[in-house]
Amino acid sequence: MITNFISEKAKIGENVKIWHFSYIGDNVEIGNNVKIGSLVHIDYNVKIGENTKIEGQAYIPPLSRIGKNVFIGPAVVLTNDPYPMCEKMIGVTIEDNAVIGARAVIKAGVTIGKNSVVGMGAVVTRNVPEESVVIGVPATIRYTRKEYDKKQRKWLES
Numbered sequence: 546m547i548t549n550f551i552s553e554k555a556k557i558g559e560n561v562k563i564w565h566f567s568y569i570g571d572n573v574e575i576g577n578n579v580k581i582g583s584l585v586h587i588d589y590n591v592k593i594g595e596n597t598k599i600e601g602q603a604y605i606p607p608l609s610r611i612g613k614n615v616f617i618g619p620a621v622v623l624t625n626d627p628y629p630m631c632e633k634m635i636g637v638t639i640e641d642n643a644v645i646g647a648r649a650v651i652k653a654g655v656t657i658g659k660n661s662v663v664g665m666g667a668v669v670t671r672n673v674p675e676e677s678v679v680i681g682v683p684a685t686i687r688y689t690r691k692e693y694d695k696k697q698r699k700w701l702e703s
Contacts, residue, residue: 558595576613594641608636615639618647618665627653640675649684660690 551557551569558577563569567585576595581587587605594613599605603617606625611617623637635654639645643657646665657663658675667684676690 552589564601570607582619591636600647606634606636608634610636610638612639612641612643612659614642616644618645618649620648621645622648622650624651624653662690662693 548565549563549567551563552571552573554571555569555573555575557575558579560577561575561579563581564583566583567581569587570589570591572590573587574592576593576597578596579593580598582599582601582603584602585599585605588607590607591605591609593611594615596613597611597615599617600619602620604622605611606623608625609623625634625636627635637651637653638656640657640659642660644662645657646663646667648665649663649667649669651657651663651669655669655672657669657673658677660676661673662678663669663673663684664678664680667680668682669679669684673679673684677686678688678690678693679685680687
């Protein structure tokens with residue numbers, strides 16, 4: 546029984562863990578120490594940096610660029626076609642240390658800046674500046690990453 550499909554044309558780094566029923570397409574490059582959850586679909590021509598974690602049921606379309614130390618929550622959807630169905634596509638860019646919450650949707654061509662956070666369920670239609678936290682539909686800036694980290698520390702201490 547086949548549990549995963551990993552293209553022979555994919556470049557997989559060291560210590561990469563890919564869970565059950567995931568798809569890795571042609572010309573995908575995955576850095577070292579990446580974890581990919583069950584039922585994740587990573588289409589062709591995608592680049593993923595080291596130490597990134599992609600939770601189950603995420604969809605990563607062609608032309609996506611994901612940096613280092615990124616977290617992508619369960620069932621996140623990146624898109625690559627701003628005017629479906631069009632043959633001209635543009636990927637999403639997620640820069641280093643970004644956090645994408647569960648079930649967020651990110652529009653084609655959007656860049657999520659370094660150290661930014663996208664809240665769960667957010668619909669991101671515009672670029673997210675570095676060090677920002679965006680929430681809602683459409684996603685808007687609510688506070689800074691510094692404030693987010695402070696809230697996280699408080700939560701851990703309670």
